[in-house]
Amino acid sequence: MLATVIYGERDVRLEEVPDPVLSTGGDAIVRVVAACVCGSDLWPYRGVAPTNEPHRIGHEFVGIVEQIGAEVSTIKVGDFVIAPFYDCDNTCVNCRNGVSTSCLNGVWWGSDDRMGGFADGAQGERVRVPHADGSLVATPEQPDDALVPSLLTLADVMGTGHHAAVSASVTQGSTVVVVGDGAVGLCAVLASKRLGASRIIAMSRHADRQAVAREFGATDIVDLRGDEGVARVQELLDGIGADCVLECVGTKESMEQAIASARPGGMVGYVGVPTGGPIEIRPLFGRNVGLNGGVASVRGYVDELLPEVLSGALNPGRVFDLELPLAEVAEAYAAMDERRAIKVLLRP
Amino acid sequence: MLATVIYGERDVRLEEVPDPVLSTGGDAIVRVVAACVCGSDLWPYRGVAPTNEPHRIGHEFVGIVEQIGAEVSTIKVGDFVIAPFYDCDNTCVNCRNGVSTSCLNGVWWGSDDRMGGFADGAQGERVRVPHADGSLVATPEQPDDALVPSLLTLADVMGTGHHAAVSASVTQGSTVVVVGDGAVGLCAVLASKRLGASRIIAMSRHADRQAVAREFGATDIVDLRGDEGVARVQELLDGIGADCVLECVGTKESMEQAIASARPGGMVGYVGVPTGGPIEIRPLFGRNVGLNGGVASVRGYVDELLPEVLSGALNPGRVFDLELPLAEVAEAYAAMDERRAIKVLLRP
Structure with missing residues (x-):
């Protein structure tokens, strides 16, 4: 599949990478419907945070569940899901305390999951989610395409x-x-x-x-x-x-x-x-x-904010003022870096 | 009257100073029944905070009201009162927001009140309180002497x-x-x-x-x-x-x-x-x-804590493990400095 890799300062590339595969039973593979570039992605892009070796990037996505592991119970194949900007089990003591960004078993997108698997970066065609039941929130039904930008903001901003x-x-x-x-x-x-x-x-x-x-x-x-x-x-x-x-x-x-x-x-x-x-x-x-x-525990907020996004009462998707195909991810970074766009939505 | 003056590192003296006089109408003169030495008094005593010129010191006291200005309405002569470790009007926007340590008209003990008067330091025989109605809290009746240490802790600790x-x-x-x-x-x-x-x-x-x-x-x-x-x-x-x-x-x-x-x-x-x-x-x-x-807005807490101190349910006065006459104020500082005492109560 295609996914974004950062090589260094002002050098992001869409590349062929291995397709994700299920491995732990509690995981899921999600086809990305929309992803985006975060202000924090600009730190490595601008070289403020050094990139020591090329790695996958992107941490905001919504998509359709394509496969689930044998132990997944709340998420189904075909669900439209919102993922927070990190993976979490949503059951450990820190998650129960409302601080799922400090999940004892959590994983950052674009890194190994410490269980022998890999959690893909979000700026790609598919993402393997290590803790599907903990991380993903499914919408009650398939949302209208016009709602996708606002739903995507629930992943982070x-x-x-x-x-x-x-x-x-x-x-x-x-x-x-x-x-x-x-x-x-x-x-x-x-x-x-x-x-x-x-x-x-x-x-x-x-x-x-x-x-x-x-x-x-x-x-x-x-x-x-x-x-x-x-x-x-x-x-x-x-x-x-x-x-x-x-x-x-x-x-x-x-x-x-x-x-x-x-x-x-x-x-x-x-x-x-x-x-x-x-x-x-x-x-x-x-x-x-x-x-x-601190690092926002957005997983816990999705439940609270989602109904208002679905009803149209809340329209945070307005922050996206540029939409590009994933193939133009390098231009998406450049547009944000040069302040030609507030935030860029990417469609694989 | 006698009051404590700090001259420099490890040099505090009880000296004859001018008697306080009423000046602004909203003020009161309180005869100190008990005062004490604060951990923060040890910063100048130890020379950690420099003493550029001799000045009055002490900011915790309880006492009996001896005189009141013409505009004082809630405090009466003869009242036993608790003073917070600062003077405040208890009516400005910061006081109403519960942050009376940021009172727009507040005064620190031992300094000029910016209205032409002086707010005495607490380690002395008498203190002029610039905003009597705002700062002082009177007990419903004269408290038993055994309650004085706990009442004094409401001034600060x-x-x-x-x-x-x-x-x-x-x-x-x-x-x-x-x-x-x-x-x-x-x-x-x-x-x-x-x-x-x-x-x-x-x-x-x-x-x-x-x-x-x-x-x-x-x-x-x-x-x-x-x-x-x-x-x-x-x-x-x-x-x-x-x-x-x-x-x-x-x-x-x-x-x-x-x-x-x-x-x-x-x-x-x-x-x-x-x-x-x-x-x-x-x-x-x-x-x-x-x-x-931050700097504790204790004035607002006196109302909440006082009933429990008066009933004996709360006994914070236990922190005083040494009581000395005001004449021995230098020894009081030394005992705290050398950790021979947790906190020293002074009786004028």
Whole structure:
């Protein structure tokens, strides 16, 4: 089959790779209907994270189940399924605690499953899922094709934006600042709106992203960053700051901006993969600003968000502004790298 | 009157200072019945925090109201009152948000009140309280002298231990680790017990403190620290870690130990004044460990904790293991510095 392999900086290739095969009994093979490129895929693409040897890439997909192992009980051949951006058993103590990204038996896509099998990367034609019952969520029926983009966001960006909002304790009437206008930041705006935030300030300097942020519920746009951005946010919020700040970038600068935008007693929910250095505790301590979040346990959120996506009430798929065939995966990366697209959907 | 002045490293003196006088209408003058020495007073005493010029010191006291300003409405002359370790108006937006340590009009004891008056340090005979209605809580009647130590803990250490527990979301059935066996750490054990924790592991290497921790509800004592301490905690908690970790020290090492003791998705509630360098985000991010806390807003906790202290259900005063006359304040500092006492109560 064809799948995407990253070789190094700005070098991703669609290549012939071995077809996946069932091996452990609890696994399934899924034909990918749609995959996409994540902001975090750009770290190795840009060389910020080194690629020591070529490896499979991609961690977001939806698809149709083609084969299941003998022990699979909740997933059936033919099901349309959403996979989270990681494999998990959904039964271990960490999964039960709601932190399935720390699953004791979990596997990252594109790596060995420590049971003798391989979990394929998502930017390919098929993926072997080690823990099918734990990881996959089937839709009640085959969804309309128009719903595919929104369903695909449940694999990562919508769940991750929701995690930022939940981690920051966004609730009815909250004032919210969202730092970051990538797909996750935009989904964080949508998640905040859904949870009842009364004021949502989106930090964005790009007209196309500002437009989506407005559609998703942003009440204010601030097109400044750093100290200037903080000053403008404080001006909008009576000099006190926001109840909740959603950090969706991951740099040291964005984290410091997020912390300074929170009010005393406020909470920063952060989901941006940290790429900066360590942070000072004093600015948190002195003002009782909390820091909560991490690798989003999106598996647990699919059940909560799926009905609203299926009903059309929630349309996070709007973050995809470019769709390409899988054969053009290299162009998909380039378009995101050069900010010509917010997020690119790939169809095998 | 007599009050304590710190001159520099290991140099505190009881001196004649001007009597406090009413000046703003909303103020009160309180005769101190009991004060004490805080772990944080040891930072300047030990020279860790420099003392550039002599200044008044002490921030924990209970006492009897002697005079009130014309605008004071809830506090009366003759009331026995508990003061938090800071002055606050209890009406500004930050106070209403439960973060009275960030009061927009707040004053630290031992400093000018920015209204032309002075807020005395607590280790003295009398204290002028700038915002009497906001800061002071009167007991319903004159308390028995035996209750004075426990009432005094509501000024800081019991409220601060409670803040650590609340910030870490301790609730019925939580597993808790408390890092730090000073008065605040011990009160954090008591607060966790009160909030329903099922397992409380106290990190302590001192027999006297271990005994108090046991009395306060610790189910396990770990007399190791650093990586060894973490390994022992993980062994006690099935290799997963604690739901809640209460950091009551403030060094970089204690914070790292606290973070490593939390389970994935767990929360570190920290109240130790940060004296270490910056901390890495990755160990928090990868395991979804949150960080919450700061300068404890104890004013808001007095109302909740006071009835249990008055009824005798809660006995945090047990942390005082030495009582001295105010005249021996220098010896009080020395006893705490040399760990001859957990916490010293001073009687003017």
